[in-house]
Amino acid sequence: MTSKRAPSSAARPSLSVGLLTGGGDCPGLNAVIRAVTKSLLRQCQARVIGIEDGFAGLMEGGRTRELDWRSVSGILFSGGTMLGASNRANPLASEAQTEAVLARARALGLDVVVAIGGDGTMTIAHALALRGLPMVGVPKTIDNDIEGCERSFGFDTAVATVADALERVQTTGQSHGRVMIVETMGRYAGWIALEAGVAGAADVILLPEIDYEPEAVLAFCRDREQRQHFTVICIGEGAKPRGGQLTIAGLSPERAEPVRLGGVGHVLREWLQPRLASEVRATVLGHVQRGGRPTPFDRVLATQFGNQAAQLVARGEFNRMVTLQGGLLSSLPLDRVAARNRRVPLDHPLLVAARQIGVSLGEP
Ligand code: F6P
Secondary structure: OOOOOOOOOOOOOOOOOEEEEEOOOOOOOOHHHHHHHHHHHHHHOOOEEEEEEEEEEOOOOOOEEEEEEEEHHOOOOOOOOOOOOOOOOOOOOOOHHHHHHHHHHOOOOOOOOEEEEEEHHHHHHHHHHHHHOOOEEEOOOOOEEEOOOOOEHHHHHHHHHHHHHHHHHHHHHHHHOOOOEEEEEOOOHHHHHHHHHHOOOOOEEEEOOOOOOOOHHHHHHHHHHHHHOOOOOOOOEEOOOOOOOOOEEOOOOOOOOEEEOOHHHHHHHHHHHHHHOOOOEEEEHHHHHOOOOOOOHHHHHHHHHHHHHHHHHOEEEEEEEEEEEEOEEEEEEEHHHOOEOOOOOOHHHHHHHHHHHOOOOOOO
């Protein structure tokens, strides 16, 4: 659903735009906030209203502040989000909460809300759009798993962090002749594990998309014990052994995404250790992948996404999400991206290349 309006700076000088960062944080959020705000201020003389802590700031009163040029200056390089984020605030949890959000947006005089977030945020944005609140989505996630968007900002930074970790564990693994396991984030998609695994010279890459055969990983490590004396394994948190279960770190029932993954690296370590002569160590990288300064690539992508969102707002092209397809910026209707995920296709060229250069994917 796309509703079109044509606010030009002359016709609609008082355009009011809400801006929030939903879900978990991600490097590059501040770069988007900066670009959306600067672009809207320059082109539409819009009022940009920053909403605190994602949708929580629309569910509770007194959680907004006007953003001006000065307030978004100097934040391009910084990690986190100056607006705060929350993955607990779900306006769809009850009809009363949905109504409260719509009423608060009306009371604030918002013409449109720009929501920067992942699949959960896009699902909420789509539902609110259907209820009459114009929305523009900006895809954000280190997981790179948003439907219709080939590259989300934050992913490059996460990959750089994991690749650096893999390089570091390789040297210590080499010194001690160990099997070193590094667990990455990524939920049910293996993009981080695959790209960082290749960039960090992992010998074994285990992804949620391919259930691994423990015996195949064992045989590969044993073979390397004879030849290279060390092995580096990069495993995505959503990976599981063939016929086995996901490793769940905990449940947060109040969240739109209640299952928290984590710990599969330790599960694999416990299985491998008694079967190998070498010592096996596991490192779960966790939130270091989400924090810190965005890479220059992510700063550029986030700036482009933010500016593109401002263009959609300026043209009145609402209820769409900014996207990158075929290397080009464009947009998709929210109903095409809500409640979906993008996983690594089994014929992805990088997956094929990894296999061809001798990386084990845990296949029999
Ligand atoms: O979706 C981003 C992500 O970092 C996932 O990779 C990870 O599973 C999850 O969020 C962690 O969430 P939380 O910060 O709530 O523990």
